[in-house]
Amino acid sequence: xxxxxxxxxTTTWTTGELTAIGRAEELGLASRRPDGTLRPxxxxxxxxxxxxxxVRSARGPANPWYARALRxxxxxxxxxxxxxxxxxxxxxxxxxxxxxxxxxxxxDRYGPAIVGSVVGxxxxxxxxxxxxxx
Numbered sequence: 001x002x003x004x005x006x007x008x009x010t011t012t013w014t015t016g017e018l019t020a021i022g023r024a025e026e027l028g029l030a031s032r033r034p035d036g037t038l039r040p041x042x043x044x045x046x047x048x049x050x051x052x053x054x055v056r057s058a059r060g061p062a063n064p065w066y067a068r069a070l071r072x073x074x075x076x077x078x079x080x081x082x083x084x085x086x087x088x089x090x091x092x093x094x095x096x097x098x099x100x101x102x103x104x105x106x107x108d109r110y111g112p113a114i115v116g117s118v119v120g121x122x123x124x125x126x127x128x129x130x131x132x133x134x
Contacts, residue, residue, distance in 0.1 A: 002031040010087050012127035020080030022048030027079035032074040038076055046079055054099050057126035058117040085133040096124040
């Protein structure tokens with residue numbers, strides 16, 4: 001991910017935020033434009049793995065929302081009745097099996113063709129860790 005300077009500092013999620021966002025069926029994600037304004041929200045799946053929240057690009061690295069998030073480094077999310085400013089970060093090494101398991105547990109009812117777009121090695125390469133900004 002691009003190294004972007006942030007005026008605010010990242011913090012950790014509260015237990016309530018992790019629970020609310022982690023249980024939400026979908027998340028709205030808006031990245032920041034160069035002038036600081038938010039782009040329109042894009043709806044996607046979100047999972048909680050441990051004490052972190054993750055999203056993945058179902059259509060690979062060329063997916064427009066994903067490319068914009070990488071460029072901007074910051075944005076805002078909406079899910080579970082909450083709205084937070086966030087940074088878009090790389091996941092730690094060794095977390096992808098847990099993220100895959102979280103996607104399967106939460107979304108397998110949609111079928112293997114759909115869930116298959118957000119699990120596995122290709123999906124691991126387009127994973128974004130969401131970090132709250134204070």
